[in-house]
Amino acid sequence: MLADRHSMAAWSGRTDPEADSARWHQRIQALAEDSQPGLALLGFACDEGVRRNQGRVGAAAAPQSVRKALANLAWHRQAPAYDAGDVTCEDADLEAAQARLAHNVCALLDAGHLPLVIGGGHEVAFGSWSGLAEHLSGQAAPRMAAPRIGIINFDAHFDLRDPTHVHSSGTPFAQIAEQCAARGWPFRYACLGVSRASNTRALFARAAELNVLVREDHEIRESTLEYIGAELEAFAAECDALYLTLDIDVLPACEAPGVSAPAARGVRLEVLEPLLERLKASGKLRLADLAELNPDYDIDNRTAKVAARLIHLLSL
Ligand SMILES: N=CN[C@@H](CCC(=O)O)C(=O)O
Ligand SMILES: [Mn+2]
Ligand SMILES: [Mn+2]
DSSP, rough: OOOOOOOTOOOOOOOOOTOOOOOOHOOOOOTTTOSSSOOOEEEEEEHHHHTTTTOOOOOOGGGHHHHHHHHBBBBOOSSEEEEEEEEETTTTTTEEEEEHHHHHHHHHHHHTTEEEEEEETTTTTHHHHHHHHHHHHHHSSSSSOOOOEEEEEEESSOOOOOOOOOOOOHHHHHHHHHHHHHOOEEEOEEEEEEGGGGGGGHHHHHHHHOEHHHHHEEGGGGHHHHHOOOOHHHHHHHHEEEEEEEGGGGGGGGOOOOSSSSSSSSSOOOHHHHHHHHHTTSSSEEEEEEEEEEGGGOOTTTHHHHHHHHHHHHHH
């Protein structure tokens, strides 16, 4: 086990007497060296990036709160699911935590698992992507000279802040763009649910420079669902592998109050879910993560339940 800590304590809940009534807590297993390929949940218990980004901290506690919410959901999977433990951030050393996350994600991919990382602040994205990059550059994956990794971020924010001075929850995709440039890899980034009011002109300009596929929050609604779904499929078709990153603050604050920076408008769950279904259907999803859930501001575990439902959807 590579992760910094591991406990199955969160996995408890209701047990029904009827046959075929299993819930996640009854089926999820602790990851072992010889585990058959399956879905691997890995926590990134870190909000140092949020602190550096002047945000309200608390997201480090999200992995445990999501596990508790997921524990009681009904189990409909055929393939196994594992808990791979948590990577933690020690002594505010975000860079070291991201490097350990990357090694863990790479090891899971090498072993044939689909890693689903539960952040943490959105600084999780740099560690997640680095793990996929390490995997695609290594021996375990089919050789690709310059893999076309498509990043699909559902987020009210671009998280493309200038990383020159500080690495934070606001910089991961700019850090990834730098990494791609250094490796001669294409940078393919789609950011959906962006709030114009919450992102400066400088960030919109950087997104344009980097050729980011941008859809603002107000553009994603039931009447445009077909168009945006087709646009995402076309984006996916031009990629070798997809990395999906879900910033929970893409949802309206009434649906997801427990986040570091709540969205005044957001994209509703009923619109988000069909888009995720279409992405799954592409068959190219290699990695997913969830970011910015902050249990300190949650109401009756509403946000944790939404996060658990999204994991449940992705796991089917
Ligand atoms: N990952 C967070 N990103 C946002 C936070 C905005 C805020 O704190 O209001 C950002 O940096 O833009
Ligand atoms: Mn974000
Ligand atoms: Mn955000």
